[in-house]
Amino acid sequence: MSFNTIRTWGFVALLCSALMFLATSAVSAQVGTSSVRGIVTDPQGNVVAGATVTLKNDAKGFTRTQTTSGEGQYVFTAVPPDTYSLTIEAQNFKKSVVSNFQALVDTPKEVNIVLEVGQVTEIVTVSSGSETNINTTDASIGNTLNSHQIIQLPLSARNTPDLLSLQPGVTTDGSVNGGTSDQANVTLDGVDVNEQQGGRAFFSVLRVTPEALQEFRVQTTNADASFGRSSGAQISLVTKSGSNQLHGSGYFYYRPSTWLQANDFFNNLNGVKQPSKERRNYGGSLLGPLIKDRLFFAVFYEKFDENTESPITREVPLPSLGQGIVKYRAGALSLGDGGSCTPTFSNGIASMTVAQINACYVAANGVTPGINPAALSLLASAASRYPANDPTVGDGLNTSGFRFNAKTPVRNSVATARLDWKLNKTQDVFARYQYQDDKATQISRFPDTIAPQNWSHPTGISVGHTWTIGANKVNRFTYGLTRAAFTNGGDSDQNFFSFRFIFQPFSYSRSLSRITPVHNIVDDFTWVKGNHTIAAGGNIRLIKNARTSFGSSFDTATTNPSFYNCSGDVVVLADADCATPIFPGVANGAITDLRDALTAVIGRFSEYGVNLQYNKSGSLQAAGTGVSRTFKTEEYELYLQDSWRMFTNLNFVYGLRWSTSTPVYEANGVQVKPTPSLSDFF
Numbered sequence: 001m002s003f004n005t006i007r008t009w010g011f012v013a014l015l016c017s018a019l020m021f022l023a024t025s026a027v028s029a030q031v032g033t034s035s036v037r038g039i040v041t042d043p044q045g046n047v048v049a050g051a052t053v054t055l056k057n058d059a060k061g062f063t064r065t066q067t068t069s070g071e072g073q074y075v076f077t078a079v080p081p082d083t084y085s086l087t088i089e090a091q092n093f094k095k096s097v098v099s100n101f102q103a104l105v106d107t108p109k110e111v112n113i114v115l116e117v118g119q120v121t122e123i124v125t126v127s128s129g130s131e132t133n134i135n136t137t138d139a140s141i142g143n144t145l146n147s148h149q150i151i152q153l154p155l156s157a158r159n160t161p162d163l164l165s166l167q168p169g170v171t172t173d174g175s176v177n178g179g180t181s182d183q184a185n186v187t188l189d190g191v192d193v194n195e196q197q198g199g200r201a202f203f204s205v206l207r208v209t210p211e212a213l214q215e216f217r218v219q220t221t222n223a224d225a226s227f228g229r230s231s232g233a234q235i236s237l238v239t240k241s242g243s244n245q246l247h248g249s250g251y252f253y254y255r256p257s258t259w260l261q262a263n264d265f266f267n268n269l270n271g272v273k274q275p276s277k278e279r280r281n282y283g284g285s286l287l288g289p290l291i292k293d294r295l296f297f298a299v300f301y302e303k304f305d306e307n308t309e310s311p312i313t314r315e316v317p318l319p320s321l322g323q324g325i326v327k328y329r330a331g332a333l334s335l336g337d338g339g340s341c342t343p344t345f346s347n348g349i350a351s352m353t354v355a356q357i358n359a360c361y362v363a364a365n366g367v368t369p370g371i372n373p374a375a376l377s378l379l380a381s382a383a384s385r386y387p388a389n390d391p392t393v394g395d396g397l398n399t400s401g402f403r404f405n406a407k408t409p410v411r412n413s414v415a416t417a418r419l420d421w422k423l424n425k426t427q428d429v430f431a432r433y434q435y436q437d438d439k440a441t442q443i444s445r446f447p448d449t450i451a452p453q454n455w456s457h458p459t460g461i462s463v464g465h466t467w468t469i470g471a472n473k474v475n476r477f478t479y480g481l482t483r484a485a486f487t488n489g490g491d492s493d494q495n496f497f498s499f500r501f502i503f504q505p506f507s508y509s510r511s512l513s514r515i516t517p518v519h520n521i522v523d524d525f526t527w528v529k530g531n532h533t534i535a536a537g538g539n540i541r542l543i544k545n546a547r548t549s550f551g552s553s554f555d556t557a558t559t560n561p562s563f564y565n566c567s568g569d570v571v572v573l574a575d576a577d578c579a580t581p582i583f584p585g586v587a588n589g590a591i592t593d594l595r596d597a598l599t600a601v602i603g604r605f606s607e608y609g610v611n612l613q614y615n616k617s618g619s620l621q622a623a624g625t626g627v628s629r630t631f632k633t634e635e636y637e638l639y640l641q642d643s644w645r646m647f648t649n650l651n652f653v654y655g656l657r658w659s660t661s662t663p664v665y666e667a668n669g670v671q672v673k674p675t676p677s678l679s680d681f682f
Contacts, residue, residue: 174201191480322380375603
């Protein structure tokens with residue numbers, strides 16, 4: 001047996017030994033839940049074994065009970081983030097009650113109790129409502145924001161992700177402690193809500209409004225083995241749940257269109273009215289019981305309307321160019337006897353009619369390219385539809401600027417509903433459904449052309465089951481479906497054409513739609529054994545990416561001066577070397593504008609491209625057909641972890657995590673496979 005083989009099997013044996021040790025010795029699973037732990041002692045600091053510890057939330061009928069270990073310790077795992085009370089009872093000691101402390105998401109809460117000697121009928125109450133939450137259980141670093149903080153902090157458009165960067169070591173673009181910004185991992189109620197393709201930092205496919213958010217935590221470093229998938233920040237968001245008390249909220253924010261706002265400088269300069277900036281943001285929530293102590297509901301709705309306009313300037317032809325009259329700035333004139341090629345000069349500006357342009361070409365080359373009447377008709381139509389009003393664009397002779405306020409309204413809405421059901425004393429179930437309908441209108445090319453619209457309508461479903469198996473074992477199973485779906489609409493379904501540097505009738509943005517459903521299956525098991533809290537679990541993600549794009553479905557044609565001979569100089573310079581001027585008296589620096597205008601009135605497509613699309617069988621598809629592709633991948637993860645309370649002031653957390661992601665593949669077989677081996681390329 002070779003040395004490498006011995007080394008490999010030795011490592012496997014060592015790994016198996018470590019796993020077996022952990023399996024006999026167990027940390028609470030941090031998947032959108034919390035944990036509460038502590039030590040019970042007497043006034044002399046001696047531990048109290050066998051004390052009964054009860055964790056309660058009367059508003060939601062939540063109760064769990066444990067008995068302290070021989071070291072006086074207790075641990076509650078997989079605890080829903082909320083406000084709780086602890087009751088501790090032991091023989092020959094007064095009953096102790098700790099009220100109003102918070103168990104925060106993915107943040108271990110330590111509550112140590114000192115019992116007073118006396119009768120159990122006597123009660124000592126300790127309030128911890130103002131106590132600062134400090135993580136003393138593990139080395140993870142991060143901050144938790146609760147519902148009150150989220151609502152009270154100023155938020156532009158009430159956009160919760162803006163709060164995620166309020167951490168030390170985090171930049172506004174989402175980079176965490178020097179890592180790349182696409183390495184954040186975002187979960188909502190324990191399931192994956194990452195944007196699987198865009199890789200945007202601090203971005204959730206499902207928008208969680210401040211009213212619907214119970215709390216969130218951003219771990220920036222030292223996350224334990226129960227977290228994974230990426231090396232950046234671990235972000236856990238939790239939605240609110242109902243309780244025995246019926247309560248709700250409503251709100252309305254309004255920003256008027258033009259009050260107390262100044263117009264754009266260039267709008268004022270060119271007589272264009274002030275763009276609208278009206279905004280309305282409203283919504284509400286209702287939470288309460290359906291069956292007291294058993295079944296609770298929570299519903300949230302928010303609507304965001306914005307009627308905005310954006311000042312836009314487009315280059316357009318002047319009416320004279322639509323008549324075939326081309327102008328240029330003249331320098332030192334040496335007219336001689338130009339005959340019919342002689343332009344009309346006035347105040348240093350030369351003007352040429354169609355007949356004069358043709359005469360100049362005949363005089364220089366003996367032939368004329370001719371003026372395209374169809375091109376003149378289109379240029380004249382553009383000049384009529386979009387009268388020039390902004391001289392800051394164009395050459396001022398053949399082209400100028402058309403300035404207008406492009407309407408860019410936004411219509412966003414999101415609805416969230418959640419049910420929490422206490423099946424019995426040991427089993428709890430929750431279900432959340434969310435639907436989002438967002439429409440954002442993009443800038444149109446001109447006021448009378450189609451404005452592209454982006455439509456996003458993701459859906460999210462999450463179902464979880466928590467089973468308290470005895471006093472020291474808890475299993476939490478969660479299934480989630482996060483379905484990202486959007487369409488980026490285009491403004492044209494025609495072939496592309498333009499007069500380069502003069503006029504383009506559309507932006508020619510093409511439609512793209514994508515649906516990305518992610519099935520996420522998560523299971524976490526925790527077992528408290530003596531001074532050890534063992535956690536084990538798995539995470540499965542089944543990812544599909546189905547898209548249809550029209551980006552390569554149309555042909556292109558352009559009157560592009562740069563695609564003529566001599567990089568376009570042949571339009572204004574004659575002979576084989578493009579060195580002899582065709583038109584008299586062109587000023588220095590004016591030749592480029594003249595070349596562009598002449599290319600437009602000549603109206604010949606000098607640059608063109610053809611896009612050909614084939615289906616899987618190799619047949620050519622019809623022009624304008626969208627290209628559809630479906631990609632898939634799977635991700636699998638397992639972890640095992642132990643949190644060992646070695647001493648009252650020392651906690652040792654260690655674990656292993658295994659992850660794999662299958663290569664992305666095209667599900668319908670439309671995928672290139674090279675004939676030579678890839679090893680030949682590399």
